[in-house]
Amino acid sequence: MNEKIILSVENLDITFRTNAGLVHAIRGVDFELPAGKTLALVGESGSGKSVTMKAVAGLLDDNATVNSGKIFYNGLDLLTLSKRDLRKKINGQQIAMVFQDPMTSLDPTMTIGAQITEGMLLHQKISATDAKDKAVELLKLVGLNEPEKRVKNYPHQLSGGQRQRVVIAIALSCEPKILICDEPTTALDVTIQARILDLIQDLQKKMGLSVIYITHDLGVVAKVADFVNVMYAGKIIEAGTVDEIFYDPRHPYTWGLLLAMPDLDTTEDRLYSIPGSPPNLLHEPIGDAFAARNRFAMKIDEREQPPMFKISETHSAATWLLHPDAPKIELPRELRLRLERARKAANL
Amino acid sequence: MTKYVAKRIFMSVLTLFVIIFVLFVLIRIMPGNPFPVERMSAEMILQKRAELGLDKPILIQFVDYMSMLLQGSFGNGTSLYNGAPIKPILLACLENSFKIGVLSILFGTTVGLLLGITAALNRGKFLDGLCTVFSILGVCIPSYVFMIFLQYFFSYKIPFFPYFFDPSRFLFSSIMPSLSLSLFTVATVARFTRNEMIEVMNSDYVKLAEAKGLYGFELMRKHVLRNALIPVVTVIAPLVVDLLTGAMVMEKIYGVNGVGKLMVDAISGDGIDYNYVLALGIVFSSLYIGIMLVLDILYGIIDPRIRLTAKETA
Numbered sequence: 068m069n070e071k072i073i074l075s076v077e078n079l080d081i082t083f084r085t086n087a088g089l090v091h092a093i094r095g096v097d098f099e100l101p102a103g104k105t106l107a108l109v110g111e112s113g114s115g116k117s118v119t120m121k122a123v124a125g126l127l128d129d130n131a132t133v134n135s136g137k138i139f140y141n142g143l144d145l146l147t148l149s150k151r152d153l154r155k156k157i158n159g160q161q162i163a164m165v166f167q168d169p170m171t172s173l174d175p176t177m178t179i180g181a182q183i184t185e186g187m188l189l190h191q192k193i194s195a196t197d198a199k200d201k202a203v204e205l206l207k208l209v210g211l212n213e214p215e216k217r218v219k220n221y222p223h224q225l226s227g228g229q230r231q232r233v234v235i236a237i238a239l240s241c242e243p244k245i246l247i248c249d250e251p252t253t254a255l256d257v258t259i260q261a262r263i264l265d266l267i268q269d270l271q272k273k274m275g276l277s278v279i280y281i282t283h284d285l286g287v288v289a290k291v292a293d294f295v296n297v298m299y300a301g302k303i304i305e306a307g308t309v310d311e312i313f314y315d316p317r318h319p320y321t322w323g324l325l326l327a328m329p330d331l332d333t334t335e336d337r338l339y340s341i342p343g344s345p346p347n348l349l350h351e352p353i354g355d356a357f358a359a360r361n362r363f364a365m366k367i368d369e370r371e372q373p374p375m376f377k378i379s380e381t382h383s384a385a386t387w388l389l390h391p392d393a394p395k396i397e398l399p400r401e402l403r404l405r406l407e408r409a410r411k412a413a414n415l
Numbered sequence: 416m417t418k419y420v421a422k423r424i425f426m427s428v429l430t431l432f433v434i435i436f437v438l439f440v441l442i443r444i445m446p447g448n449p450f451p452v453e454r455m456s457a458e459m460i461l462q463k464r465a466e467l468g469l470d471k472p473i474l475i476q477f478v479d480y481m482s483m484l485l486q487g488s489f490g491n492g493t494s495l496y497n498g499a500p501i502k503p504i505l506l507a508c509l510e511n512s513f514k515i516g517v518l519s520i521l522f523g524t525t526v527g528l529l530l531g532i533t534a535a536l537n538r539g540k541f542l543d544g545l546c547t548v549f550s551i552l553g554v555c556i557p558s559y560v561f562m563i564f565l566q567y568f569f570s571y572k573i574p575f576f577p578y579f580f581d582p583s584r585f586l587f588s589s590i591m592p593s594l595s596l597s598l599f600t601v602a603t604v605a606r607f608t609r610n611e612m613i614e615v616m617n618s619d620y621v622k623l624a625e626a627k628g629l630y631g632f633e634l635m636r637k638h639v640l641r642n643a644l645i646p647v648v649t650v651i652a653p654l655v656v657d658l659l660t661g662a663m664v665m666e667k668i669y670g671v672n673g674v675g676k677l678m679v680d681a682i683s684g685d686g687i688d689y690n691y692v693l694a695l696g697i698v699f700s701s702l703y704i705g706i707m708l709v710l711d712i713l714y715g716i717i718d719p720r721i722r723l724t725a726k727e728t729a
Contacts, residue, residue, distance in 0.1 A: 124626055126622055126625055126626060128617075129538070129539075130539075150630060151630060151631070154625065154628045154629065154630040155628065155630075157628075158625065158626055158627060158628040159626065159627045159628035160628065163626060163627075164623070164626040166619050166622065166623060166626075167619075168619060171618065171619040171620065172619040172620055172622070172623045173620055173623070174620040174621075174623075174624070174638050174642065175620070175642065175718075175719070175720060176641050176642055176645075176717070176718060176719060177637075177638075178719075185624070185627060185629070185637070186627040186628060189627070189628055189629065189633075190628055221719040221720065223719075223720050234623065237623065237627065238626075240627075241627075241628075
């Protein structure tokens with residue numbers, strides 16, 4: 068790859084202290100984000116996707132410990148910065164975040180305008196009136212009607228979709244380079260979802276943002292992402308371009324995720340779901356964490372964790388099925404048909 | 416906003432009226448007489464009742480009482496038991512209770528807030544544990560135990576503070592009474608503040624503020640304190656009334672001539688002093704309702720959600 072890498076995470080390892088004991092939530096995560104591109108982090112609840120991004124943004128809860136790893140932003144290891152430096156130099160200005168639930172992510176006692184200008188006044192040498200003008204401009208940019216009136220509103224006077232636009236305006240207020248969107252559309256109406264995604268894509272082009280989506284919605288991934296990382300039990304188990312993941316998935320877990328997506332052309336009556344549930348990371352599994360739910364699991368899966376096998380320059384997956392000595396297996400029929408249809412539709 | 420305030424005031428007056436009615440009826444239908452019956456013959460009692468209009472139907476008595484109240488007099492303005500005037504005695508007692516009450520409110524809320532904030536900021540650490548232990552002790556130890564403890568150590572063992580409250584040396588002699596009275600306030604406010612702070616600190620909007628780059632004191636001031644303290648105000652308000660209206664045990668132990676003691680004396684004699692009991696009831700209720708009213712209006716000012724819905728419905 069010859070693009071500039073704006074963010075790279077190396078061997079990140081995080082544990083949480085809980086009342087029940089230590090939870091090893093992130094067990095060695097590596098990924099890179101090329102500047103200007105969109106990366107999607109996909110996985111079930113509890114797979115560690117949010118925690119990984121919170122670590123990047125320096126917003127980990129107090130009971131989290133980063134055991135090892137590096138997070139390079141433009142060559143600067145964010146994990147070596149103090150909380151104060153991180154807030155002063157990185158948060159808002161370099162890396163901004165959009166949270167999942169717009170109903171709770173705005174301060175109920177502060178006007179929209181004050182919440183948007185807050186970051187600007189903190190980081191930039193800008194007068195209060197200029198900041199206010201810019202807030203109105205930002206609200207226009209995110210497509211909120213009557214922005215002059217909106218800046219004086221309080222969050223409870225806006226709808227969920229409007230609030231999410233405000234949250235995006237806040238995130239963009241200091242012209243960050245990276246925008247992290249933590250399930251930005253999960254809490255929204257389906258009709259609003261597409262508009263918010265379009266808005267983010269649009270802004271990305273206009274401002275040259277690099278975007279990271281955290282989501283479990285493969286529909287969103289297909290729509291917005293350039294690269295996809297599939298996470299499972301605190302690890303990235305398959306990484307590739309969006310085409311590679313959707314048309315040529317290699318990890319049985321990714322197969323399961325794709326099959327679990329509703330498809331109108333299917334001949335099956337029942338929607339597939341991956342059997343079982345993710346392992347409890349309070350008791351870390353030996354071997355491949357997915358083995359217990361994997362119908363293609365082999366003996367070695369129970370003994371040893373699979374390394375990332377490289378499939379192409381951009382595509383890799385962590386499953387023993389890719390080992391040269393592994394038996395050749397047949398893809399599930401339904402998935403094979405789906406992939407064929409998808410490839411045909413995409414003219415591949 | 417004015418309509419909101421007007422509505423609240425109307426509701427408060429209505430509430431007060433209902434309370435007075437219920438109190439009035441309850442007191443009159445209780446068995447017994449308001450006079451020292453042991454020293455009176457049956458005829459004398461009947462004669463006295465007729466004289467005071469107590470033989471009339473309750474509703475008529477109530478109308479009479481209300482018309483006198485509106486003219487600024489609690490009934491005929493004197494004790495039915497011994498003829499002592501109500502207003503001067505009540506005012507004197509209120510003054511003593513208020514002095515100690517205000518001191519204990521100031522002390523209780525300040526220390527309570529400080530403890531709660533300290534605990535929340537050091538969540539899970541030693542200081543948090545210490546504050547929690549203190550809060551539990553404060554809620555669990557009956558205040559009279561603490562009062563006697565204070566008297567034993569700081570008046571008897573180390574004769575520094577006076578045993579009893581003395582209006583002429585008001586500040587010095589009210590330290591022990593107000594300190595012991597505020598114990599419960601400190602504990603309640605501390606516990607509540609801690610929980611609210613922690614909830615707000617874990618909220619999404621504080622996370623978003625951190626993601627904007629806010630930290631430390633700025634973050635606390637702009638986003639955490641305001642949101643956390645709004646509910647705390649609701650807890651403090653009723654405690655304020657409790658403290659202002661005196662605590663009879665405290666008044667007994669420290670020899671304070673306050674309203675708590677006045678109330679007990681009015682009820683526990685051989686007659687129930689109708690006028691005194693009612694007057695005290697009215698004063699306590701008005702205080703409570705008044706403080707709740709002020710609180711509601713204050714709420715409207717600090718919390719935009721209430722202010723704006725009030726405006727919209729108005």
